[in-house]
Amino acid sequence: MPGILENRVAIITGASRGIGAAIALRFAAEGARVVITARTVQPDGKLPGSLEETAARIRALGAQCLCVQADLGDPVDRARIVPEAIAHFGGVDVLVNNAAWARFRPTVKQAPKDTRLAFEINYFAPLELSQQAIPSMAERGGGWILNLSSATSNHPAPAPYDAANRYFQFHVHSGPTLYGSTKAALERMSAGLAAELCARRIAVNTLAPVEAVASEGALETGTIDAGAHIEPVEAMAEAALALCSRPPEQLSGRCVLSLPLLRELGVGVRTLDGREPLEGFML
Secondary structure (H helix, E strand, O other), X not given: OOOOOOOOEXXXXXXXXXXXXXXXXXXXXXXXXXXXXXXXXXXXXOOOOOHHHHHHHHHHOOOOEEEEEOOOXXXXXXXXXXHHHHHXXXXXXXXXXXXXXXXXXXXXXXXXHHHHHHHHHHHHHHHHHHHHHHHHHHHOOOEEEEEEOOHHHOOOOOOOOOOOOHHHHXXXXXXXXXXXXXXXXXXXHHHHHHHHHHHHOEEEEEEEOOOEEOOHHHHHHOOOOOOOOEEOHHHHHHHHHXXXXXXHHHHOOOEEEHHHHHHHHOOOOEOOOOOOEOOOOOO
């Protein structure tokens, strides 16, 4: 039986590991032809995962896959991604801007080069890739743009401050302000772009976990907030599939959290190959 993304072409950035790899695999299981991009092509021993490893898992499902090595922090380098996808598969239907960069430290200690890099990868890259993909989506009768966000875009409560509050402590000690600012900008851009593109039947959404995802990178670098609600990458992948497979006019413009969205839609979390519900995880 054909998958719900049969013959759709989907670009997923940051797909060498973690949420990006999970989304690529889940889309491939539903018949998508997948373009995956990241800097790490082969295993390098620094962090688990690479494009080649993700591609091998995708092809094992019988799906088509194109790997595009690119540095999203470099405007010239990232400008190759959409043209290469179109040249290889003939167009683009779905764009998932998953890749992100963060350096968690108090704002007064953030170096200017890190501030620029955070906005370059977390805001300008999704914007420019979307601008490049939109003409192809419009020619094909519509499409879906999904930008991955973060709960760090939420504002900490104002004074008087509660020093015992976990979220307040997270802001003071872990320094997510810069990263959260880039994601807040991304959410505002996404909501506005969705309104602009409604007549072309191109949906634009942001998706974030409720708090944290147990991805390889987060576990390896220790960036998960102690005591945070941890969800599996499969939950984000299933929520991404829900947003990128429904009629564009149905959910466009919403900035959603993964688990509440799945509950609202009555969708269960499945394994990445899409064959059975994920055991040991309840919505």
